[in-house]
Amino acid sequence: MTIVSVLGSGVMATALTFPLADNGHEVRLVGTHLDRDIIDSLRATGVHPGLERKIPETVRIHQIEEIEAALEGAEIVMSGVNSFGVRWAGEQLAQLLEPGTLIISIAKGMEADPSGDLRILPDVLAERVPPSLRQDVSWSAVAGPSIAGEVAARRETCVVFAGRDEEALNRLADTFRTDWYHVWTSTDFVGVEVCAATKNCYALGVGFAEGILERLNEAESSDSNHDYEAALFGQAAFEMGQMVRLMDGRPDTPYGLAGVGDMYVTSMGGRNVRVGRLVGSGLRFSEARSKMAGVTLEGAVAIEVIGGALLKLTERGIIEPTDFPLMRHLHAIIAEDQPPKIPWGAFFGGEA
């Protein structure tokens, strides 16, 4: 039995308590200051309002004020916040982590410095922790195709735990793995995290396809626009490969669970696809975002960060202006409010 503390009680963090509880671990779920209502609901009824499902009875529930006790003695700490909460989570961990702890993070995204150099989020998380302590704990992350609602329904799910410390990854995998929650490990931390961040961006683009059909409002015999989606998906896989190589990740990482697998599941729906659909239907991104007020759009933020960084990397001559045509176009749509006009001819190294 392992003590696992989970910081953040959003749908994904909470869903991950299911395999942990199934394995008999002591799981302590700590809501952030934004999760107060979730924790109240869990305490009152056991039901997570986002998952619309009772969580395992053995999971212990904590409000943020109890964070100190909830992390005490934890062998594993999950940073269960999304990309917007990573710095905050790092600050909490800085005060409470004990040497030897295994940290595992679920946020997807990247950060860029002013010159356009990109960093993966687990490194951003770790930077909040003083260097001496930072080296005495291990940093890993969950990636791969998993929808929170499906994990909580105990559907067959295959994920990748990535990090730089193989032994830590194996211990984490052993702790989480069940006969329905399947875990692989990868020491290509950068490659896996680049995939995790970029698939949200590209899934937003896939959403255009359905929106365009709505805009056309054609009395068509066929009501699908899958050729369009598939071409974007193919180009996305191509660009993911380029970006992983650019950041010195392993070239084959995009072509399994962490890359195309996760991009498949993200393209099937969710908020990134939804906002893309609104843009495809004719709204500018600023209008689509207003329609989805209150919904965090990690894909759009990642497009701003990554697309903006690509512009700077181009100025510095590190990449060519013809590289990443899809990500650049997504950036023009999100950051400059342009309508979608897919540069098909620029895909796959150029059509003609």
Add this chain to the structure above:
Amino acid sequence: MTIVSVLGSGVMATALTFPLADNGHEVRLVGTHLDRDIIDSLRATGVHPGLERKIPETVRIHQIEEIEAALEGAEIVMSGVNSFGVRWAGEQLAQLLEPGTLIISIAKGMEADPSGDLRILPDVLAERVPPSLRQDVSWSAVAGPSIAGEVAARRETCVVFAGRDEEALNRLADTFRTDWYHVWTSTDFVGVEVCAATKNCYALGVGFAEGILERLNEAESSDSNHDYEAALFGQAAFEMGQMVRLMDGRPDTPYGLAGVGDMYVTSMGGRNVRVGRLVGSGLRFSEARSKMAGVTLEGAVAIEVIGGALLKLTERGIIEPTDFPLMRHLHAIIAEDQPPKIPWGAFFGGEA
């Protein structure tokens, strides 16, 4: 203006007359002996019964008896039959082809010899033609994500023309390419065709996911099983890469339009997914096939051929028994009527 003769008037062959007609070419569509009703309908109303859409008025319509006149002077001949018609089409071409003709084929599949060595279908087509003539024409194929109904609706579509003769590919691409039908070329003929054949197999597996939900008939809050689909998709991409390398194709071919792009679109629906869904819902494959009597199941046939070949390649020590666990399991389901029991732990080189 180019004279293009199309042998076979199924939905995909007929859909490809749309970009050709848009480009002002002389297009001659010749039905096979199985297409008599289609040709009758096209002559009477201009509507293709499968596409449920009028075809371009400039396309000339021919019954099989007119094949000789229809192919006379053709600079490009499309073999528009599916994998079951390839030998027949080759025999027709053997009698009527003129030197210098560019042949382009749309059938997806592979053939295996008794020792398990696999061949791509365009080579099977070419073998029906006497060697002297065979060398005086060029052989190419269409691959990549395209649904016939979407092509006929002139939706944005991105495809790959593959072959060994780069000049022929460029001429073909120039002939077909429009502002909505985008064409890339690849001289990795084997790699592209391996992707085209195997994606049908793997899409059948993706279909299990929805069937399993039907079988469970759970009062679940979530009604999707996308994690399952995505994990199969990821493993499929992994195995596609292995198979392309096994057959000396280019390692990066699976990771663009021809591979993951086409597999995405094929996984969105169609007969392969439909039969997979029936199997997922609890039927044995033999029962599912009876339910779909009269429907050609190219994916299932490809699984029999490729999965059977893998067994022989294993006996010969060319591949390991642990290679291709998903294709082997699909083979057990199709050829041995076993129920699906996905070997998750064997995926991606092994879970633990």
